[in-house]
Amino acid sequence: MVVFVNGSGMMGSISGDDATNGAGEEERIFVSVRVRPLNSKEIDKHEQLDWEVINNDTIIFKSSLPDRAMLPTAYTFDRVFGCNSNTRQVYEEGAKEVALSVVNGINSSIFAYGQTSSGKTHTMIGITEYTVEDIYDYIQKHDERDFVLKFSAMEIYNEAVRDLLSMDITPLRLLDDPERGTVVEKLTEETLRDKSHLMELLDICEAQRQIGETSLNEASSRSHQILRLTIESSPKHYQPKSNSSSLAATVNFVDLAGSERASQTLSAGTGLKEGSHINRSLLTLGTVIRKLSKGRNAHVPYRDSKLTRILHNSLGGNARTAIICTMSPARSHIEQSRNTLLFASCAKEVATSARVNVVMSDKVLVKHLRRELARLEDELRYVDSTHKATHLDELKEKDTQIVKMEKEIRELIRQRDIAHSRLQELVSSVGDGHASRQSGESGRFLMPHARNLYEDGHSSRQWDESSQYSLQFPSTDQAFRQWDESSQISLRHEHNASEEESSVSGASVSEASGICYQSPEFGISKLKIPHFSNNYGANQQNSMKGGRYDPHKTYHAPKIARSISESSEEQCKEVQCIEVNDLNSNKEDFTLLLDEDCESLLPASFDDNSKSEDEPSLKQGVGFGLSLEHQIRMRQAGRQLVTPDADESLSSGSGDCPVPVAQSIFQDSKQCSHRPPPSSRKEIQRRPGNDPSGNCDPSFTDTEVSCGVAKKLDGSSDEDVKVLDIKNPDELLKARQNSIACEEKLRRRHSKTVSDMTIPSISNFVEELKDMAQVQYQSQLTHEQLETHHSLDENHQVEKGTKDGTNDPCYTPSNWPMEFEKQQREIIVLWDACNVSLIHRTYFFLLFKGEPADSIYMEVERRRLSFLIKMFSQGNENETVSSSLKNLRREREMLQRKMQKRLSSKERKALYCKWGIELNSKQRSMQLSQRLWSDTKDLEHVKESALLVSKLIGLLQPEKPLKEMFGLSFTPQGSHRRSSSWMRMSSFR
Numbered sequence: 001m002v003v004f005v006n007g008s009g010m011m012g013s014i015s016g017d018d019a020t021n022g023a024g025e026e027e028r029i030f031v032s033v034r035v036r037p038l039n040s041k042e043i044d045k046h047e048q049l050d051w052e053v054i055n056n057d058t059i060i061f062k063s064s065l066p067d068r069a070m071l072p073t074a075y076t077f078d079r080v081f082g083c084n085s086n087t088r089q090v091y092e093e094g095a096k097e098v099a100l101s102v103v104n105g106i107n108s109s110i111f112a113y114g115q116t117s118s119g120k121t122h123t124m125i126g127i128t129e130y131t132v133e134d135i136y137d138y139i140q141k142h143d144e145r146d147f148v149l150k151f152s153a154m155e156i157y158n159e160a161v162r163d164l165l166s167m168d169i170t171p172l173r174l175l176d177d178p179e180r181g182t183v184v185e186k187l188t189e190e191t192l193r194d195k196s197h198l199m200e201l202l203d204i205c206e207a208q209r210q211i212g213e214t215s216l217n218e219a220s221s222r223s224h225q226i227l228r229l230t231i232e233s234s235p236k237h238y239q240p241k242s243n244s245s246s247l248a249a250t251v252n253f254v255d256l257a258g259s260e261r262a263s264q265t266l267s268a269g270t271g272l273k274e275g276s277h278i279n280r281s282l283l284t285l286g287t288v289i290r291k292l293s294k295g296r297n298a299h300v301p302y303r304d305s306k307l308t309r310i311l312h313n314s315l316g317g318n319a320r321t322a323i324i325c326t327m328s329p330a331r332s333h334i335e336q337s338r339n340t341l342l343f344a345s346c347a348k349e350v351a352t353s354a355r356v357n358v359v360m361s362d363k364v365l366v367k368h369l370r371r372e373l374a375r376l377e378d379e380l381r382y383v384d385s386t387h388k389a390t391h392l393d394e395l396k397e398k399d400t401q402i403v404k405m406e407k408e409i410r411e412l413i414r415q416r417d418i419a420h421s422r423l424q425e426l427v428s429s430v431g432d433g434h435a436s437r438q439s440g441e442s443g444r445f446l447m448p449h450a451r452n453l454y455e456d457g458h459s460s461r462q463w464d465e466s467s468q469y470s471l472q473f474p475s476t477d478q479a480f481r482q483w484d485e486s487s488q489i490s491l492r493h494e495h496n497a498s499e500e501e502s503s504v505s506g507a508s509v510s511e512a513s514g515i516c517y518q519s520p521e522f523g524i525s526k527l528k529i530p531h532f533s534n535n536y537g538a539n540q541q542n543s544m545k546g547g548r549y550d551p552h553k554t555y556h557a558p559k560i561a562r563s564i565s566e567s568s569e570e571q572c573k574e575v576q577c578i579e580v581n582d583l584n585s586n587k588e589d590f591t592l593l594l595d596e597d598c599e600s601l602l603p604a605s606f607d608d609n610s611k612s613e614d615e616p617s618l619k620q621g622v623g624f625g626l627s628l629e630h631q632i633r634m635r636q637a638g639r640q641l642v643t644p645d646a647d648e649s650l651s652s653g654s655g656d657c658p659v660p661v662a663q664s665i666f667q668d669s670k671q672c673s674h675r676p677p678p679s680s681r682k683e684i685q686r687r688p689g690n691d692p693s694g695n696c697d698p699s700f701t702d703t704e705v706s707c708g709v710a711k712k713l714d715g716s717s718d719e720d721v722k723v724l725d726i727k728n729p730d731e732l733l734k735a736r737q738n739s740i741a742c743e744e745k746l747r748r749r750h751s752k753t754v755s756d757m758t759i760p761s762i763s764n765f766v767e768e769l770k771d772m773a774q775v776q777y778q779s780q781l782t783h784e785q786l787e788t789h790h791s792l793d794e795n796h797q798v799e800k801g802t803k804d805g806t807n808d809p810c811y812t813p814s815n816w817p818m819e820f821e822k823q824q825r826e827i828i829v830l831w832d833a834c835n836v837s838l839i840h841r842t843y844f845f846l847l848f849k850g851e852p853a854d855s856i857y858m859e860v861e862r863r864r865l866s867f868l869i870k871m872f873s874q875g876n877e878n879e880t881v882s883s884s885l886k887n888l889r890r891e892r893e894m895l896q897r898k899m900q901k902r903l904s905s906k907e908r909k910a911l912y913c914k915w916g917i918e919l920n921s922k923q924r925s926m927q928l929s930q931r932l933w934s935d936t937k938d939l940e941h942v943k944e945s946a947l948l949v950s951k952l953i954g955l956l957q958p959e960k961p962l963k964e965m966f967g968l969s970f971t972p973q974g975s976h977r978r979s980s981s982w983m984r985m986s987s988f989r
């Protein structure tokens with residue numbers, strides 16, 4: 001409940017927040033009785049004192065009259081004041097606590113009830129003054145709050161409400177406000193300036209009050225007077241945590257008219273009417289008090305009189321109430337005194353529920369709202385700042401997470417790079433390990449497995465004699481016809497193979513030995529196809545277990561990638577072979593390996609733009625048509641050729657067949673059975689010397705071949721090699737028959753080159769060239785050593801070598817510039833005739849420009865191309881040419897697409913004009929692609945073709961000396977080659 005006091009002084013009640021006001025507790029009306037002393041008239045009449053205050057709360061009737069014997073003798077109230085009690089004491093002990101509740105926001109009322117001249121006015125004047133004094137004293141002590149005191153005064157005379165602070169005697173209406181209750185319309189409410197101001201107003205009220213002379217009181221108050229003091233208070237400074245409530249409460253000082261009977265007042269006329277109104281209000285007051293004293297369920301007739309209507313809240317509402325009943329002790333007033341005590345007794349039973357009122361005037365409300373607004377704004381700023389702080393914290397946390405993740409990513413990238421580097425190291429170290437462990441072991445071959453190459457350096461396993469082997473042999477009749485028996489003996493001795501088995505087809509074959517043989521004519525040989533038991537399917541396995549190699553099937557490179565994690569138990573026994581028909585799947589396997597582990601091996605000269613959907617095989621091949629494994633092997637082969645074992649074994653060799661050398665190569669070759677497939681099945685079947693029984697396949701087209709140099713091993717003349725008649729395939733074939741191994745490799749390279757659209761990196765291209773040159777160099781060197789070892793005419797050889805330089809692997813003709821041009825033109829023609837890859841031509845053309853050291857590379861290339869010419873002339877021409885043309889066409893298509901990607905529109909137009917292509921023609925880029933390397937006689941055209949191709953494939957700075965860039969130098973060291981030829985191998989690297 002909130003008491004609202006407006007500016008007009010109207011009072012009412014509205015619903016409020018009781019929780020903030022304190023729960024109202026029922027409190028009985030504080031009832032006290034004050035007995036005044038006998039006045040002069042009573043003294044004069046010698047009035048008997050029938051009442052005696054025996055203590056602070058009890059008054060007794062001590063009359064000795066017989067008719068009064070039935071009366072109660074004692075009345076007990078909250079407080080009883082005797083004749084000697086002064087008003088101060090009455091205030092302090094009977095009214096102060098209730099009256100000062102107003103400063104705490106609690107409405108209060110102090111009533112004075114009693115018959116006329118009993119001392120009501122006398123008491124209430126004193127109570128009012130003392131209360132005012134204490135209120136101002138309280139205000140003075142509570143300077144933390146602002147107080148506003150307002151005063152109003154009214155009287156109810158003849159049931160008319162009159163404003164005692166106004167000269168207007170027009171009765172005031174009572175209004176019923178649904179929120180504030182009964183309000184007195186237009187009642188004057190003065191805001192007090194100070195205490196004196198209040199005193200002045202009190203004087204005015206006293207002067208205004210209806211006073212009449214009665215028989216009992218010369219200045220009898222004929223009306224009910226209500227003095228109303230309203231106190232509003234609020235804290236001076238807003239303090240959110242403290243009590244900042246604004247309070248407003250009213251204290252009513254009610255001086256009732258005398259409750260005597262009209263007859264007692266001896267009044268008549270106006271006095272009678274006056275008395276009837278007085279009694280009506282008092283009768284209603286008594287009824288209300290009596291009703292309230294019996295409980296609140298009964299109807300309380302507040303509205304029966306204006307007095308009870310106005311004092312509704314003070315009697316049965318939220319106000320604290322104190323009633324001071326005054327009485328005369330004189331026997332003559334015994335009846336009125338008894339009635340007063342009866343009224344007091346009823347009032348003592350009435351309870352009210354006082355509550356603290358948070359009172360808001362408009363001004364206070366505005367002030368309060370402003371303060372509340374400020375508080376909310378402060379809170380909003382606080383919340384906003386807190387929210388911002390939280391948001392910033394979240395951002396900081398996310399930033400920290402991002403930094404952490406970036407760090408992890410960098411770490412993962414670093415680990416990946418380390419893994420790649422480690423992989424490369426392992427690949428190299430494993431290869432080296434194989435080479436070093438193979439030499440000098442007789443009867444057993446270290447059989448590396450492709451998988452092991454990528455595992456660790458201890459992956460080499462002894463060749464298991466229980467394994468199934470099949471052998472493949474040189475692909476020409478000549479190879480077998482010229483087979484030297486001594487080599488078979490040596491091999492049998494070396495590998496404990498059965499002679500019977502070795503003599504099959506005129507060539508040594510042993511299913512159990514798994515050896516390779518070297519033809520003295522061809523300078524190399526090798527081959528083994530270890531058994532195919534695992535990973536190749538039961539049919540294949542069964543077909544090979546009996547030593548029967550199906551000549552109608554071709555086999556080639558093993559699966560590498562999948563083998564990395566497989567059981568090592570299997571690794572020494574079999575090398576997986578895959579039919580050529582499975583080439584695609586094999587490629588996928590290899591791709592898998594490279595994708596996962598060998599990405600770092602990709603040539604750096606290709607940027608990301610070089611990748612396209614058209615070139616998914618970029619990673620499928622590393623190097624120029626040769627596998628990574630092959631490159632490793634080739635390096636091993638080079639080392640094997642110059643190991644001390646080779647020298648020691650010279651004596652066991654015979655003639656032109658250097659067994660140790662052959663063995664070295666052979667052993668090495670055994671590691672490399674995972675090679676590309678033959679070009680076709682027909683090719684195998686047509687090969688001379690092919691054993692149709694199936695025990696061996698002399699074609700060994702699906703085996704890895706180490707390149708020897710026929711001309712030096714079979715003693716053929718230098719001219720046979722160096723002077724090529726490309727118009728005479730038969731002659732070419734005859735001249736190259738002694739280099740079958742090399743041819744095989746070249747053929748494989750050719751096959752690989754034309755069949756694989758991978759753009760080889762120039763670095764790998766160079767590596768292979770160096771391998772090739774290295775083999776040739778060593779072959780020549782070995783041949784020279786063999787001749788010396790077998791006590792040939794050394795002087796003659798030295799003289800011959802010195803004379804014509806042919807004993808020097810790095811021999812360069814004195815007229816090399818002219819010779820170079822001649823060979824270059826020859827090679828260009830051969831490239832075109834063999835449908836060699838344009839990229840290969842480009843690399844080669846840009847690398848070798850006529851320096852003396854280029855001679856060996858030119859020689860190698862010429863041999864390779866000569867071999868291809870021979871291949872074309874062996875009845876396989878149609879198929880081989882078709883295949884090479886097909887791949888060349890694919891390469892041109894790839895280059896065409898590159899034009900679209902790497903060349904701007906402007907550049908393309910310039911090229912079309914330069915190359916004589918109509919700008920309005922269709923498929924201009926294809927036309928340009930078709931014209932690349934098309935004119936073999938125009939060296940300028942060749943050069944432009946090379947430069948354009950190099951640009952299309954992303955070769956950086958093709959004009960620069962590429963040979964130096966890629967370490968492709970071949971430095972002859974003729975003066976020391978006999979004593980330290982093996983050391984000179986470093987010059988190839």
Ligand SMILES: Nc1ncnc2c1ncn2[C@@H]1O[C@H](COP(=O)(O)OP(=O)(O)OP(=O)(O)O)[C@@H](O)[C@H]1O
Nearest residue numbers: 036037115116117118119120121122217220221258
């Ligand atoms: N306790 C008292 N001590 C001394 N004098 C008193 C006391 N009470 C009343 N009087 C005196 O009695 C006279 C009448 O008192 P008062 O006017 O207060 O009576 P009243 O009850 O108000 O009468 P009415 O109802 O007619 O107004 C006054 O002169 C007053 O001074």
